[in-house]
Amino acid sequence: MRNPIGPLEFTRRGWVRLWLLAVFVFLYAPIVILIAFSFNQSRRNIVWTGFTTDWYGRALNNASLIEAFTNSIMIALISTVLSVILGGLLALGLYRFRFPGKPVLDGVAALPIVIPEICLGVALLVFYARVGWPVGLPWPLNLSQVIIGHVVFSFPFVAVVVRARMEGFDRSLEEASKDLGASEWQTFWNVTLPYMKTGLIAGALLAMTLSLDDFVITFFTSGPETITFPVKIYSMVRQSVTPEVNAASTILILFTVLLTVIALKFQKPSEGVG
Amino acid sequence: MSNGVPIVRFENIEKSFGSFKAVDGVTLDVPNNSFFALLGPSGCGKTTLLRMLAGFEHPTSGRVLIDGEDMAGIPPNKRPVNMVFQSYAVFPHMTVRENVGYGLRVSGVPRGEIGPRVEDALRMVRLEAFADRKPDKLSGGQRQRVALARALVKKPKLLLLDEPLSALDKKLREDMQLELVRLQQEVGISFVIVTHDQDEALSMADLIAVMNRGKVLQVAPPWDLYEEPNCRFVADFIGEMNLFEGRMLSADGGQARLDLKGIGLVDVPWDYPATSDVALAVRPEKMRLYREEPELGWVRLPGKVAQVAYFGDNSQVFVETSQAGRVVVLRHNQSRSRDEPYRTGTDCWVAFEPTDGIVLSD
Numbered sequence: 064m065r066n067p068i069g070p071l072e073f074t075r076r077g078w079v080r081l082w083l084l085a086v087f088v089f090l091y092a093p094i095v096i097l098i099a100f101s102f103n104q105s106r107r108n109i110v111w112t113g114f115t116t117d118w119y120g121r122a123l124n125n126a127s128l129i130e131a132f133t134n135s136i137m138i139a140l141i142s143t144v145l146s147v148i149l150g151g152l153l154a155l156g157l158y159r160f161r162f163p164g165k166p167v168l169d170g171v172a173a174l175p176i177v178i179p180e181i182c183l184g185v186a187l188l189v190f191y192a193r194v195g196w197p198v199g200l201p202w203p204l205n206l207s208q209v210i211i212g213h214v215v216f217s218f219p220f221v222a223v224v225v226r227a228r229m230e231g232f233d234r235s236l237e238e239a240s241k242d243l244g245a246s247e248w249q250t251f252w253n254v255t256l257p258y259m260k261t262g263l264i265a266g267a268l269l270a271m272t273l274s275l276d277d278f279v280i281t282f283f284t285s286g287p288e289t290i291t292f293p294v295k296i297y298s299m300v301r302q303s304v305t306p307e308v309n310a311a312s313t314i315l316i317l318f319t320v321l322l323t324v325i326a327l328k329f330q331k332p333s334e335g336v337g
Numbered sequence: 338m339s340n341g342v343p344i345v346r347f348e349n350i351e352k353s354f355g356s357f358k359a360v361d362g363v364t365l366d367v368p369n370n371s372f373f374a375l376l377g378p379s380g381c382g383k384t385t386l387l388r389m390l391a392g393f394e395h396p397t398s399g400r401v402l403i404d405g406e407d408m409a410g411i412p413p414n415k416r417p418v419n420m421v422f423q424s425y426a427v428f429p430h431m432t433v434r435e436n437v438g439y440g441l442r443v444s445g446v447p448r449g450e451i452g453p454r455v456e457d458a459l460r461m462v463r464l465e466a467f468a469d470r471k472p473d474k475l476s477g478g479q480r481q482r483v484a485l486a487r488a489l490v491k492k493p494k495l496l497l498l499d500e501p502l503s504a505l506d507k508k509l510r511e512d513m514q515l516e517l518v519r520l521q522q523e524v525g526i527s528f529v530i531v532t533h534d535q536d537e538a539l540s541m542a543d544l545i546a547v548m549n550r551g552k553v554l555q556v557a558p559p560w561d562l563y564e565e566p567n568c569r570f571v572a573d574f575i576g577e578m579n580l581f582e583g584r585m586l587s588a589d590g591g592q593a594r595l596d597l598k599g600i601g602l603v604d605v606p607w608d609y610p611a612t613s614d615v616a617l618a619v620r621p622e623k624m625r626l627y628r629e630e631p632e633l634g635w636v637r638l639p640g641k642v643a644q645v646a647y648f649g650d651n652s653q654v655f656v657e658t659s660q661a662g663r664v665v666v667l668r669h670n671q672s673r674s675r676d677e678p679y680r681t682g683t684d685c686w687v688a689f690e691p692t693d694g695i696v697l698s699d
């Protein structure tokens with residue numbers, strides 16, 4: 064016999080299920096189609112003509128695509144590390160210290176989040192031209208312009224996430240640590256940092272994702288030598304949309320999903336930290 | 338520890354937060370190997386005083402000495418004291434064993450020594466069975482023990498406890514009170530405990546300092562504090578008290594004659610010079626209830642029972658007297674009889690011996 068539906072058992076109501084289904088279709092259908100058509104034999108993305116993995120071969124043999132992919136990964140890794148360090152320190156400083164002008168800094172730090180990317184891109188372009196940023200450096204130094212651009216817009220996201228995490232921190236933990244004989248640094252390393260870790264990982268994920276798929280700012284700051292994956296895809300699509308693009312995108316999706324899974328694994332041991 | 342030097346000495350300590358004086362001229366000694374309680378109402382500066390010992394606050398003026406050594410400029414991690422925090426502050430990402438070993442690890446105790454000392458500390462607070470658990474799998478009382486073990490394992494000269502029992506239920510609190518007293522005797526160092534619970538202070542401490550508004554009013558052993566409070570605030574704060582206001586007419590030869598409002602002339606022991614406005618303070622358990630006017634040389638007041646508060650082992654009987662207002666009398670419930678002779682509305686007499694009262698001039 065079926066139990067009556069409880070007031071909070073929303074997922075057992077028919078219309079709620081339909082609604083959920085609609086939401087999922089809306090969210091994921093484009094991605095599912097993208098992946099499905101990367102296995103399509105036809106050059107056109109409209110009709111299914113048969114299964115093949117040729118496009119993956121093509122994509123992997125496309126030297127300029129691979130180069131763009133490597134650039135993207137390199138940029139994402141370096142800018143994530145820098146963003147996490149800068150964002151984490153900013154969050155810690157804002158959480159920890161009281162100083163004149165703190166509210167101002169608090170507001171200014173979040174500015175890159177709200178400034179339209181296009182403006183940031185133009186600003187960076189002008190800035191690099193103005194200071195005469197060296198060009199034609201060997202790889203990966205030639206990526207520095209893009210990396211700096213990415214750090215500028217992603218470290219505030221890290222700061223915001225870490226800051227939110229620190230709101231729940233019990234300061235007497237730090238006092239207890241010092242009381243037990245730990246120095247300032249030992250306290251940070253053993254007590255504060257483990258608590259921040261969840262926020263830092265979440266922030267890193269965010270920064271990594273933002274960097275991997277950023278188009279606008281990269282478009283303004285990259286040169287012919289430093290094409291990234293999204294920019295490359297854009298130029299490929301402008302010529303013609305082949306399943307090769309689908310295949311490349313699928314690889315990128317796979318890559319980010321993998322990263323997320325790894326990050327979540329890392330987070331596991333600190334479960335219950337509160 | 339040199340003999341005779343108190344483990345803690347506060348010399349004229351003042352602490353202001355902005356224009357607000359949280360601690361106002363405290364001079365206080367905590368003797369070696371004692372269980373010392375700081376007792377007072379909320380906001381009177383107890384925690385602030387304790388945090389100055391731990392090094393988390395610095396006095397605005399005055400000196401703090403621990404074992405004869407001036408603590409000015411010595412950071413918390415270099416002080417020979419450890420603290421049990423009100424929130425316990427047990428590290429959530431470490432197991433019980435790691436928590437207890439933390440203080441030893443960060444202060445560079447050799448690895449081989451840490452293990453046995455941690456096991457000893459865990460045994461002392463009876464947590465051996467929980468050594469590998471994370472704090473979120475512990476009850477409040479167990480977390481409290483972790484905090485205790487973590488502080489004691491460092492062998493401090495002084496243990497500070499900030500309202501360590503306030504988050505526990507009554508039964509557990511009573512168990513922990515006994516446990517703390519046992520621990521203090523076992524480790525043989527001074528414990529300074531902050532509490533606003535007078536019963537807790539009376540039952541655990543050897544010496545109690547009563548504070549109000551940043552000042553220490555009286556420092557005394559439990560008996561003295563209860564039976565010989567030195568001012569109205571202490572008398573009223575510790576236990577229940579009936580206060581009869583009046584004037585002192587004369588004082589000599591160890592005796593004073595008082596004229597109490599509504600009662601008249603009484604003679605009480607008094608070894609000090611005469612003062613004018615005084616109050617005679619009488620504890621509820623030193624008062625007796627009678628159905629008829631008793632034939633005694635005591636102070637006798639007719640009245641009517643206004644209210645009875647039943648506590649099981651005893652009852653507080655509030656009597657509205659015509660002469661001296663409302664007084665409270667403690668009655669032990671010595672028989673199981675349901676026929677309580679003093680119900681609300683009963684006419685009765687309250688009597689007490691003036692020598693059981695305390696003369697208060699402040």
Ligand SMILES: Nc1ncnc2c1ncn2[C@@H]1O[C@H](COP(=O)(O)OP(=O)(O)OP(=O)(O)O)[C@@H](O)[C@H]1O
Nearest residue numbers: 354357359377378379380381382383384385386533
């Ligand atoms: N950091 C601070 N800044 C400003 N005022 C403070 C600060 N710390 C304490 N005070 C004030 O000092 C007074 C004493 O505080 P304290 O914490 O010592 O009280 P307490 O006796 O421990 O009270 P409770 O029993 O409520 O814990 C309070 O009025 C409090 O508001």
Ligand SMILES: [Mg+2]
Nearest residue numbers: 383384385499
């Ligand atoms: Mg307090």
